[in-house]
Amino acid sequence: MTDRPSLRARGQLRPLDRSILLAEAPAAAERVLGLVLTSSIGDATVSVRIVETEAYRQDDPASHSSRGRTPTTEPMFGPPGFSYVYFTYGMHHCMNVSCEPDGIGAAVLLRAGVVVEGVEAAQVRRPGSPQRDLARGPARLAAALAIERSWSGRDLLDPAGALRLADDGWRPGADTIVAGPRTGVRHGSRTPWRFWLDGVAEVSPHRRHAKAQR
DNA sequence: CTACCGATATTCT
């Protein structure tokens, strides 16, 4: 069980080394756990500590990049450390961080976070939500941080950007990271490319795709 | 807790 105080404590934010995202998507997805994503979109600043991720690669039928480079999936094919935001089910946005070298279509989906700054602003964006659920799930996380598709393709490692990913000095212990099958995917549902921090209440409940196969 | 369902836009067949 990861102790709760460590999830909320904040040290000095340091810029990330882009090379940590140069890794293959599953390794990059593990490395993103524990990092802090900050949004200064609109008139509020909201930060979350990432506690759940999923890896998507080019040779993977569940990945948006598997059917080639398109204008929407372009950020997945660019250099590591850029945002890829997609719109799905007619109403939800989801946020990814590109990984792997320039030219390869891969990214880490940010599935859940603990709000460590700007709880009040997040509550305004997600009225009626219990605090635990403010960023529990990829579309909820995007909503809490006011991320929409216009924020796709941004460099998250630019310390002056409105959307930025950083390390505040806290890192999860290797023995607190758990892996399992990805949530809601129809193809490739047996690949254990979902990663989360053990025992953290803000991790989203696992949902199988209704017609999951392979 | 699990299971189902409807809402809804973009992309693919």
Added chain:
DNA sequence: GAATATCGGTAGA
């Protein structure tokens, strides 16, 4: 037309 990297509601165990 059909499918979808989801969510929030309701119903039931």
